[in-house]
């Protein structure tokens with residue numbers, strides 16, 4: 252079946268949801284495509300309190316997601332779930348979804364980002380069996396145990412502090428020679444004698460059969476390899492953009508983020524990008540919903556001036 256709409260929105264995280272609401276309020280017919288069976292994007296992996304989204308402080312990401320979804324319900328807006336893109340032409344603004352196709356006057360790309368993985372042996376096989384991507388969610392399961400945290404940014408360092416409250420020991424493993432995290436958290440790490448730091452170190456393998464028993468590491472300066480016993484591996488090595496479907500059609504930066512201007516326009520006319528997919532200065536829910544509003548507002552103005560010509 253072929254469907255037509257004013258704005259096709261790809262991605263149902265905070266940016267996509269905001270874009271759909273703004274389409275409603277500006278009188279545009281928006282269609283939101285989300286590849287997952289539920290809306291929310293990264294909010295579904297946010298297990299701490301959200302204190303920085305104005306007006307809706309929430310217990311965790313899922314609670315904030317529920318508020319956004321009930322807003323959509325109040326407006327009787329129904330996104331299309333489990334609808335990954337099969338094929339798309341941004342210049343023609345045509346999208347194939349399953350056996351259907353969608354033809355739009357404008358597109359808002361709001362596909363966000365996902366946690367980066369190490370892509371090493373043992374990582375996938377032992378996920379949930381000692382390999383974790385969230386200290387906030389999983390720290391209780393590691394009470395009294397020895398764990399390693401991989402990464403050197405804010406989330407790895409904050410995760411180490413959370414784990415040190417309950418674990419016997421925490422080894423923070425950094426690829427570089429110094430962590431790049433907030434000063435107060437780094438001070439916390441140096442004061443905590445349960446946390447040790449290994450610099451210039453790359454994890455090459457996660458060991459274990461039914462549960463994690465250790466890791467192998469390589470010193471990137473000397474090349475020396477060794478094994479380390481551990482009961483858990485927390486991976487916090489940042490995020491990576493979900494830009495694969497657009498690689499051959501759009502300008503991306505070195506890390507694969509989409510480049511957009513201040514009105515969220517990409518280089519293709521009537522194709523916009525909003526939220527984490529365009530590497531905002533501040534990766535946050537507030538930024539994502541704000542950028543989506545800017546994009547849809549510009550689309551509405553373009554359509555209005557085109558209809559006046």
Ligand SMILES: Cc1cc2nc3c(=O)[nH]c(=O)nc-3n(C[C@H](O)[C@H](O)[C@H](O)COP(=O)(O)OP(=O)(O)OC[C@H]3O[C@@H](n4cnc5c(N)ncnc54)[C@H](O)[C@@H]3O)c2cc1C
Pocket residue numbers: 261262263264265266267284285286287290291292293294296297298300301302303304334335336361362363364365493496525526527528534535536537539
């Ligand atoms: C652990 C963690 C803690 C955080 N804490 C905070 C915080 O306290 N406060 C705060 O403001 N922000 C926080 N953030 C950041 C915030 O979650 C993100 O900035 C925000 O979710 C970005 O929204 P988005 O809509 O741009 O992208 P996302 O939330 O990534 O949503 C993108 C959506 O697009 C979908 N998608 C991807 N590809 C396709 C495709 N091809 N077709 C269809 N759909 C697709 C995905 O399934 C996803 O649902 C945190 C993030 C993480 C991971």
